[in-house]
Each structure stands twice: as C-alpha cells, then as structure tokens.
Amino acid sequence: MTPIRVGLLGLGVVGGGTWTILERNREEIARRAGREIHVTCAAVRPQDLEKAAAKTGGRITLYTDPMQVVQNPEVDIVAELMGGIHPALELVLEAIAQGKHVVTANKALLALQGNDIFKAARTRGVMIGFEAAVAGGIPIIKALREGLTANRIEWIAGIINGTSNFILTNMRDRGESFASALSQAQALGYAEADPTFDIEGIDAAHKLTIMAAIAFGIPMQFERAYTEGISRLTAQDIQYAQEFGYRIKLLGITRRTPRGIELRVHPTLIPEKRLIANVDGVMNAVLVKGDAVGTTLYYGAGAGAEPTGSAVIADLVDMTRMASAEPGHHVPHLSFQHDQMHDDQVMPVSEIESSYYLRMSAVDRPGVLAEVTRILADLGISIEAMLQREPPAGEQRVDVIMLTHSTLERHIDQAIAQIEALQSIAGPVTRIRMESLSA
C-alpha cells in the first residue's frame, strides 16, 4: 500500500515529538497501521525554519504559510499542532473543506469551536482525531468514546493539568508558598511565563469540556464551565487538609444529575487513601464512573513532546486504517451519533451539591463557635468534622476549620455571607470543595 501522507502544522514540542516518534518507530508503527505514515511537509514560523530543517534533515518540505500544508495535494491528513484559536480554526476548517482528515492537540480550539468543527467534518465525511487534546499520552478519549460505550457515564473527575499538579505537590511536600512553587515550575519549564491558563484552571476546563461532551453526548459548553484556579491556595490550607486526612488537588469534575450537568474545575479535598490523591508532580489521572463498569482510572503523562506525540500518532494509525472506509463506519466524534446528541444544560455552580472545607479566623472567646454552627444548622448544613487551632501566646484569633456534609452550593454561599458578617469573624471565609470519589 502507498504511504499515508501527513502534513504537520507546527514542529514545536508536540510536532517535534510526533516527528521523533514517527522516525524512531517507523517500522513498528507501519506493522500496526498496515501502511507507512509519511510526513510529507510541515509549516513552521519563519524564525524556526532553520531549526526545523535541521530536525527533519531536509527530507520534508517546510513552509512558513500553514495554508500551503492544508491545501497541499500531497497531504491526506493534517495534524494541527500549533495551538491557539486563530488561525488554527481557519486552517482546520479549510482542511476539512479539502476533504482531509484532521488530528489536533488543540483543546482550546475544540472546547470553544468544536461544535462547528465537528459539524463541518460530518458534512464532509472526514474524521477529527483529538486524543492528544486531553491528558497527553493517556488514551482517555478512546476509553470514553469507545471503551465505555456500554455505560451510562455518571461522572468524571480528573487531574488534567500537570503544571498545577506539580505546584500543588511542591506546596505540600515542601510547605512552599504558591508563588515560590510557581517560580520553580517556571524555572523547570513546566509553567509558561504567563501561567494563567494552567494555574487558573482554564486549560483544565477546556479538557473537561471535551470529556463531558463525549461522556454525556452533549455539545461543548465551555462558556458555562465554572473555573477556579490554585493561585489563592495557601500552604496552611494544604496542611490543615492533611490533618483531616485529605489532599488538595486541582480537579476537573463533570457529573450528570437530574437537574443538569455539573462542569467545574477547582481545588478539591480528596481522601488521601484514594489512588488519585497520590498522583503527584506533573502526572495526570482521570477517574471515570460508569453505571456498569464502576470506577475506572487512567494515569500517565499529561503533557510533553513524546507522550503527546504518542496520542497524535494513535489517531494517525486509526485514520490510516479507516481512511478509505465509508463515513458510516467512523467512530462518531463525540461517541454518540450526531443526530443522537442531547442538549442537557450545564448548571450554574450555585446549583451543584458538594461538601466543603471552610476556614475562618475567629475571635478566641466563648460563644463564637455557637454562632457559626447555628448559621450552618439553620441552613440545614451538617458538620462532619471541626478543628480549632489554639492561638500562639498573645494572639487573639484562632483558625477554625470545618468540614461539612454534602449540601447545595448556594446554601454554603448564604452561610459564608452570614458568617463573614459576624463581628467575631475576621476577614473572608476560605471555602474549598470536597469530593469523596470512590477509587
């Protein structure tokens, strides 16, 4: 069989990793795919031309205009590995219009524009592969889209941003501040100069949006996701959580409830005995709860050149086998047949149910706790555990930490407002959500 021809948009971290693996494992990959997978051309920025030529040894055509890759007659599959929304969107849509299959590692693009992209692909009968867009090398898209199709998926909870997991791990292990742990992540290349997308949960919300769409057969609803990052977490909260037997992780959580879909990213207390509570450093892990299979977990490297390249190539191999098959045989992009999607809405975060970690600074005198617990009781919120840290000598305030049982978020919002209004409580109440999970 003639080789299948791939054009790369981008030869940076992911594009470079993809190239490296295809070179090193060329024979083994072809033994699986049934045809050789040839990169015929790539587009890079003008300032990267020299580096790209050195890397590829002059064996492929390099362009600085990515449209020349997309419209190239020597390209069967376009791999969009450049990131960002523009011009990635226009390039992907043009590739589809040209009848080419597309592989993309671009989670922002899919979370924001996926509904349109998949519609265009369906109309044109081409495949969009995006294993690399979520959790790097972990084949979680395949697990959700094909491996768990028997199940009514109940919820997904994942550590899907390695940068923030690295920061949280260092804050816990070394008692470091957020700022110090972030600096170290930047020094090691795990965090970018502008780390907003990683540390504020936006990157995780992109990935979670994609997983929710597959799990529940709903359109991408990134604009409705609740996103809270780790930048306001203190080493003190991490320490208190440990005293209760919990670890704090930045989790992406999506859950199907009778009242709508939960879609939220935030720091979360998890019992330390759970496997996922022990996923540290830059590693990722995703828990999936299905009604038939129970809880399954998928763990691995969530970023990096070769792990992400591994996911890109898995899609290329799938597409190579299916390149000439009728579109009816394709796996639907979001697991559900396109005319079988539901339009379940993502709920506002005020409507979710959760249990909570609350920390407040209280005047150290009798009756303060009674005031606080009365407020919670009146709102129907019951307390699972409480911890009061004795003040240092001469200090008038104590830290009071309470863990609540499950309740509606808007009840906690009300409780916090009332507690903050107490004269005996100083400053804001810190609130961190808790999940018991099940594995």
Next chain:
Amino acid sequence: MTPIRVGLLGLGVVGGGTWTILERNREEIARRAGREIHVTCAAVRPQDLEKAAAKTGGRITLYTDPMQVVQNPEVDIVAELMGGIHPALELVLEAIAQGKHVVTANKALLALQGNDIFKAARTRGVMIGFEAAVAGGIPIIKALREGLTANRIEWIAGIINGTSNFILTNMRDRGESFASALSQAQALGYAEADPTFDIEGIDAAHKLTIMAAIAFGIPMQFERAYTEGISRLTAQDIQYAQEFGYRIKLLGITRRTPRGIELRVHPTLIPEKRLIANVDGVMNAVLVKGDAVGTTLYYGAGAGAEPTGSAVIADLVDMTRMASAEPGHHVPHLSFQHDQMHDDQVMPVSEIESSYYLRMSAVDRPGVLAEVTRILADLGISIEAMLQREPPAGEQRVDVIMLTHSTLERHIDQAIAQIEALQSIAGPVTRIRMESLSA
C-alpha cells in the same frame, strides 16, 4: 437501520451482566452504536432454562444446544460467554465458519487456541472481540491495541487476578494466613470451590499471554509462561516486605529484552509508594511502559457481571459500527497486521533478570552471614538491604532477610542451592522476585 442481532452462549455471570446492561442502557447504547443491539437468542444448560427464561422474560429464544445459536440465521454476532476450552473452541470456529463476528470473554481459550482462532477469523474476514477476556471492565485491550500504537511497548505489569489480590490484601491487613484468607474469599464468592486457576497464577498467565501478544506482535505462547501462585506465601513474608517498604502483589509481567520475551506470573515485591502497590481487594490494574508515552496505568474492576458485561458490549458496539466494513478496515486482532507478526520467543524463567527477596533461617552464631554473603558475592550478586530478626529467648535460629540488586535468575538459583547446602542454614530459602516499576 435494522438492529444488529446477537446470540449469547451462556447467561451466567457474564452473560447475565451483558443482558442486564443491554436492557437498562438500550437507548444510550443505540445512540452510540447507530443501531440497536438485540439479543435474539441464547444457549444455556438444561438446568438453567427456567432461570434464564425468567431473566429474559420470554423475549428471546432459549436453546440448550449452543450450536443452534451459532448456526442461527438470526444471529450476526456470537458472544461466547460460557468459558472452558471445549466446546467453546468448536463453537467459536463454527461461528467464524458461518461468517459471524465473535465476542469472547474466554481468556483460557484465547491463550491456548488464539493463534488458530485468529487465523480462521482472518481467512473468513470476521472480527474477534475480546476486551472482556483481560481485566474485566478496564478497556486495556483497546488501550494496547489502539491507544498506544505509536509506541514500542517495553513492558507490562499487572494485577490481573482479583481473587488473589483480595487474598493478599487480607493477609496483609489482618495478618491472616493464606488458608484463612482463601476461605474468606470462597465464602464471599470471590474464589471458586477449586481455586487453582486463580491462586496458582494460571488465570493471570492466560491474560498476560494475550497482552504480550498484542504488545509485542507475537503469537500466543502460554505454554512457555512461568507461573507461580500465592499459595506458599506467608503472612510473615508480607510483614517483612512491609518493613523494607514493599508490598507483595501477584503480578503478571511481560517484557521485551534483547534476549527474548519475559512472560511470568509470580508474587512480587513492589515499593509501597507505587500506585499499583495500593490497588487492593478484588480490583485490577495494569501498568504499561511505552518508549514514547512513558508509563501509563489502567485501573478498575477486573471481574463481576456488569464490569465484564461492559467490556463485552464495548466490543459489540465496535462491531456494530464496522459490521459491513471491508475487513481491511478492521483493527488487527493483535494490533499488528497478521503478516507483520514476529516470532520472538519467550525465554525460560532462568534467563530473566530481577532483584530478589531472600529469607532464610540461620543458626544464630558468628560467621553465618559471612558464609551467605560470600556465596552471593562470588556469583556477582550484590545486596541492597538486609534484616536480621533477633530470636525469641531460647530460640537458636534467626530469620535473615536479604534484598538483592538485579541479577540473572539462574545466578540466584545457584546461590540458593549453595546457601541451602550450608550447615548453618535450616530448611529451604524463600525467594520472592522484586520489581521497582516506575509508577
């Protein structure tokens, strides 16, 4: 589209679970598969007819002769969920001859007869799905066969027998003896009256054989697998391992080395910090190391009606989408194209490399340790750690435990023979292999 028609061979644990899920999630599964999946008939033992009729509410035809399902013109896919080699083999081969696709949960059948079954299926152009044969509901076959196709797989290590993991967990948590933990597993229905397949590692070796074939593109070589069970493990060894910071798990390990393929099931010391060391009870987990992706882990329920049914149905959905596709588009049964398999041989266990836990009973007098360490040194085996347990008052013997660095198994065999010949050592030396793994 007309429904795809499935005939079940067996309506026991797995068949019953498959039926239950297909009933409960009929609509959601059809939304994914694009067609309804209808069970049209099933074969059960004569003594189970009444129970089967009650379960299926008289809505399907029940046979006591499974060949009537296999040869039934109203069946597109045969799901072999009865187990055992005969008549399962004949039924599967007849289904293939009839041009029907086959789903099977039968790991023994595939490990022993898979080479012939896949050959027959290829010739006839039908698909064999066997996600349910390994690790129950965990989509590990899909991960290996499709998700990690970019990789040169280096090794796989898995807890793939829930019964023995349950027994080992109870031996550790409660200090129970093997016999007592086994009785409890039997009382809870986790172990069969004849538990040999589970506790002696045979079931795990069946599953490992299948994973090795997919990972390395080699024929099934069950007959060359090394199999050692957990029946001779003592609570004392589990305790000593813990003192060194290790847990003991029954692992199936397969590794590609320049000298051949390792394929072995045995109790294994694992550092307690590893995620897989914390997979307890009946749960399963599989670690896969690929050269590009690094180490990934897959965790979930390895047995049970609905988890296994979940895997059966995932195959049914895949087949439904591909039922009318040309065979060239099928995923090859063992990931590699059939004409691209290699015939790498499984090595005898004496040729593997490992590190080792050694326990011996020594006379408590000076010079004994010098004799033992001299034997090890002469064979080039270096010692990583040593522990000597002081004897109770009046006792003349002490337990000496040594952890070695990596060495050839046959060197350890020699060392053990020489140590056992020492007058100062009483009885046999206990040897347990160790793996550091990497996640």
